[in-house]
Amino acid sequence: MPLQPKDWAVLVGIQHYGDDLGSLQGPLDDVGAFRTWIEDAATGGGVPPAQVKVLASDGSDRAPPLKDEIDRAFASILQQTAGGGGRRLYVYFGGHGLSGGADATLLCLASWSLALRGAALNEADYRTKLAESGCFAEIVFLVDACRTRVPGAFGQLPMFGAAAPKPASVAFVAQATRDQYPAFEAASADDRRVRGHFTKALLDGLRGGAVDANHAGPGVTADGLKRYIEVHTPRVAAAHGHAQTAQVTNGLPSDPPTVFGAAPAEGQVEIVVAPGATPGTLVVEGAVGEAARVSPPPAVWSLRLPRGTWYVTDGADGIVGRFRVQDTTEVLHVRLGS
């Protein structure tokens, strides 16, 4: 995907909290991983790096990022995109969160404590102000935080806002969990770094995991990403012994589909066939139907396949193998009969 000069992003990662909430381990890495995707002009979001504002905690007594700093980042972007100069605004938050009602999360600032129950941003209010700013056609809110409830906790209003509300832009809102439920983080099996389950599923989906029957081109659709996050966040959580159900509301257009990033539509697959281990015919079949057939199979069968789950059969419904074309930036090696 070429650069998207009209796209902007605000990424907030708060890892350091006081004793009442306890510090987390994953938000800063999560923000870093999301930043890598969103600045990737080849297959990611293609947002110019100068238009990606990152605000992260550092554990200091000053407890950054302060609400003032976050609001200034938004205000600065709104100033530069005034009059509809922006196409899409991404907002990512990783940190502690609390329930702000059925459709909102209170995003806890580093200074949140039981004595300062209002040291949080009301995500719904921020979303509304941004949508009514008239600066962006699309707003994308991604929140990896708990939504447990602490009586009396409340969120702050944004300090920015339009003099007169404009027609609201459409929004894609993905919350890591349901209202009044926790979200979790755990060490990744890949690199042992702690990651939020929601962010892992989100990035896997953006990199090509999300599929859509109505979209064959590069990138992943908003519809496909919603389904991927909803299906795979519980799967990632379950692998670590956690129960977590993401909640996604997609208000972006489906016709034509709204697309995120530019993950290649197809991936290169090399199916290695062990000598004498397979039948005379191999068929590759998936949700779109039969994609390829070979008889007799070569030792290495190279083919390009659309993203998604594929089964290798013997042509008579005998299952020989199964694989998923997901991260389409690398060649997928599949071994059969070994």
Add this chain to the structure above:
Amino acid sequence: MSGSGADARAAGAAHATFRLTARGADPDVELDVVDGWDRVVAGPTFSDLVASLPRGPYVVRFRLGGSRAERPLFLGADTVVDAPPMARASSAPIDGTFSSTADQTRAACELSQKTTGRDVGAQPTGRVFVFVRTPDRRRASVRPVGCGLRLVSRSGRVLASLDGGPACERSDVEGWSGVSLRVPPGQLLLRFAGPPVRLVPLQVFDGWQTQAFVLDPAGTSAGPRPDTLRVFLRRDGFDPSGQQTRDVDRGYEALANVGDGASPARVPPSVVRWLLAEKFDDPMLGLLGAWLQLAVGRTVPPYVLDHIEALIGPSPDVVALRIASARRGGPLPRSGWAGPSDPPMFRAGLQALLDASVEHDEAITDGSPLDRLSPKFLADLVWTSWTEAVAAEAVLPAFDDLLEEVEEEGALAESAGTARTDEDGPRSVDVTGPRLRGRSPRSVTWVERALRDAGVTTTNASRADVSDLARRLSLPPSAVRRALGTIRGANAD
């Protein structure tokens, strides 16, 4: 039709549907089917599922308690899929749970049938059993099992520390720690070290053993997890293989996952079956089933309420259940509208009392411990829980300044003398906050902050809508009135 015969066959195959039958093997297994586009195309439902689907790749998803399993398949003919063997996740070492070991199950059974410390009080006709275990002994432990978890009396005395001490038995090799004591009926507290420091009430009943189980992940610096707490009521020790034990465990899982307004179809059938059969002799099963019924919009038959009360008496949980049931159109509590003075164990009961107090002051008595603790309640567990006071909060008196002692003082002192104490630490912990005598610099409470955020000032506080503010803040009106009084008096200071 056009094209070659092969094309026609392919087209026909593409439009053909096949019968997919998925079997859960357990009536409480919840299952659904996801297609190759990550769309849920059948379910969710319990036990068994039959769907007619086109050829293609699918995943059948099974859920049982905290466990999940998936069976990917390619549907090219009528197919039957059985759930793989599924073990539940539970802090109680029940037979068939995937993270418990035979050693832990045996230890829980043996400990629950004896006492590990001296009796508490003059009439210890109730019993309490607390058992902490690690789910994975293979992971190196960085601290003792049960670290920071204490059993505390309402006066703040440490009856036992689960990370060691005379009243505690433990095995680091087998990964468990336990306490079993005879105590008077009434309320004790489990204190989790946090963060945040959290207190959970444990109700002890005459003739019953209150059994509390907690998981403590090994290899992490975090302590025992309060969200894993399971409480059982038994007369004769822990029963790891009993059907009612398993059903109570399922009930907790369901209550944790069924929000208000959920479909009744999401309640495991076994829990409802016990309740409607009126044959349960496990009061916890009755309490759980009743709260589940209310959560999904059903009413609780009066005989169920009477049966629970006959088993354990008019405890705070029973009174809260009667009030909640009455607000759903059930019969009024026989003892009138007077709510309990102590917090109930179930958070659903606490919420019912808070909701009722907006309309009926009697639901939460002004000045009762329940009232005074209301600004400190947390709301993220199945259980009622609250935090200890933090420095910036208003100071509340301890429980024993408000209530008569549950324990006989002499016996308590003796018990405290046998409990483990940290060498540098106190023998007791303050369960509600520091106790300051006399006048001290006053801190502004979060309730006052929230009221001011809602527009309350010293000049308009007398005209504030107490019921509306109480409803919005999930507080009893008495707590709101106190804060309004403080705000009104701010000028006088």
